[in-house]
Amino acid sequence: MSFFRINNLKKSFYDLQALAGVSFEVKEGEILGLIGPNGSGKTTLFNCVTGMLKVSGGEVFFRSREVTNYKPHSLYKLGVGRTFQLVQLFPEMTVMENMLMAIQESQGSIWTRLFSIGEEENRRKALELLEFLDILHLKDQIAENLSYGQQKLLDLGMVLMSDPELVLLDEPLAGVNPSLANNILKRISELNGRDKTFLIIEHNMEAVMDIASRIVVLDHGEKIAQGRPERIQEDELVLEAYFGG
Numbered sequence: 001m002s003f004f005r006i007n008n009l010k011k012s013f014y015d016l017q018a019l020a021g022v023s024f025e026v027k028e029g030e031i032l033g034l035i036g037p038n039g040s041g042k043t044t045l046f047n048c049v050t051g052m053l054k055v056s057g058g059e060v061f062f063r064s065r066e067v068t069n070y071k072p073h074s075l076y077k078l079g080v081g082r083t084f085q086l087v088q089l090f091p092e093m094t095v096m097e098n099m100l101m102a103i104q105e106s107q108g109s110i111w112t113r114l115f116s117i118g119e120e121e122n123r124r125k126a127l128e129l130l131e132f133l134d135i136l137h138l139k140d141q142i143a144e145n146l147s148y149g150q151q152k153l154l155d156l157g158m159v160l161m162s163d164p165e166l167v168l169l170d171e172p173l174a175g176v177n178p179s180l181a182n183n184i185l186k187r188i189s190e191l192n193g194r195d196k197t198f199l200i201i202e203h204n205m206e207a208v209m210d211i212a213s214r215i216v217v218l219d220h221g222e223k224i225a226q227g228r229p230e231r232i233q234e235d236e237l238v239l240e241a242y243f244g245g
Contacts, residue, residue: 002025002061002063002064003025003026003027003028003062003063003166003197004025004026004061004062004063004080004166004197004199005023005024005025005026005060005061006022006023006024006025006045006049006058006059006060006061007023007058007059007060007061008021008022008023008057008058008059009021009022009023009045009048009049009055009057009058009059009060010022010055010056010057010058011041011044011045011048011053011055011056011221012056017221018041018044018221019041019044019045019048019056019221020220020221020222021057021058021222022041022045022058022218022221022222022223023058023223024216024223024226026166026197026199027197027214028165028195028197029192029195029197030192030197030198030213030214031188031189031192031197031198031200031211031212031213032198032199032200032212032213032214032215032216033200033201033202033208033209033211033212033214033215033216033229034199034200034201034215034216034218035201035202035203035205035208035215035216035217035218035232036217036218036219036224036241037219037241037242039220040218040219040220040221040241041218041220041221041222042170042201042218043085043170043201044221045218046082046168046170046201048060049168050072050075050080050082050168051069051070051071051072051074051075052072054069055068055069062075062078062079062080062166065078067080076162076164079162079163079164079165079166080164080165080166080168081159081160081162081164081166081167081168082159082167082168082169082170083155083156083159083167083168083169083170083172084155084170085170085171085174087148087151087152087154087155088155088158089143089144089151089154089155089158090143091142091143091144092142092143092144093142093143094139094140094141094142094143095130095135095138095139095140095141095143095146095154096123096126096130096139096140098143098154098158099126099129099130099154099157099158099161100119100122100123100126101158102157102158102159102161102162103122103125103126103161103162122161125161126139126157126161127139129157129160129161130157132187132190133153133154133156133157133183133187134153134183135150135153135154135157138150138154147177147180148175148176149175149176149177149179149180149181149183149184150180152172152173152175152176152180152184153180153183153184153187156169156172156184156187160191164196165196165197166197166198166199167191167196167197167198167199168198168199168200169188169198169199169200169201169202170201171201171202171203172184172188172200172202173185173202173203173204173207174203181204181207185207185210185211188200188211189211200212208229209229209232209233210229212229213228214226214227214228214229215227215228215229215232217232217235217237217238217241219237219241224237224238224241225237225238
């Protein structure tokens with residue numbers, strides 16, 4: 001059974017073709033890196049597969065079920081979580097309040113939320129995740145007062161509250177100092193060791209080559225290479241896309 005598959009995905013903005021028939025598969029339990037120069041279509045692809053943008057052509061499958069153009073909240077309920085380049089937090093709420101808000105969308109009916117069914121369980125889960133991410137000591141801090149790296153960790157924690165099977169991370173290390181970046185990478189590796197599957201966009205080439213088992217490379221909306229990190233580092237098309245030859 002296919003876990004997550006993108007087939008001939010296309011996206012056009014008027015006369016600009018941002019994705020020109022991209023196809024690849026994410027295997028269950030792996031970390032797949034998605035790389036490419038600026039403007040290559042990486043974030044557009046994320047936006048298409050998570051329902052933020054309507055695709056112009058092609059299909060998306062999750063566990064062999066076609067989910068093309070599913071709304072973000074529908075994918076969320078199926079087990080697909082996603083972060084953005086810029087963190088998506090409730091800046092004036094505390095860290096704990098952000099974690100609890102993140103779970104609301106997957107909690108079923110409005111009656112469940114109105115009568116706080118499962119609130120104690122949600123708090124326990126939030127505390128466990130905050131401890132795992134090394135930010136438990138910040139649980140009562142206002143989110144906008146955290147460092148950017150801490151906000152990235154909180155953003156990841158919020159995605160994990162729904163226990164997604166597939167996590168899409170859009171530049172999780174961007175703007176983060178080396179110490180916190182290493183912490184984020186460590187947590188991703190540990191989660192992957194617990195059978196969590198990741199698709200990661202990342203410009204930190206050293207980091208993505210270290211953490212990913214396979215790499216897909218985009219350039220001008222097309223897939224130009226895929227394979228193990230050591231192969232990608234020597235691929236002539238990839239080198240030309242990044243360095244011009």
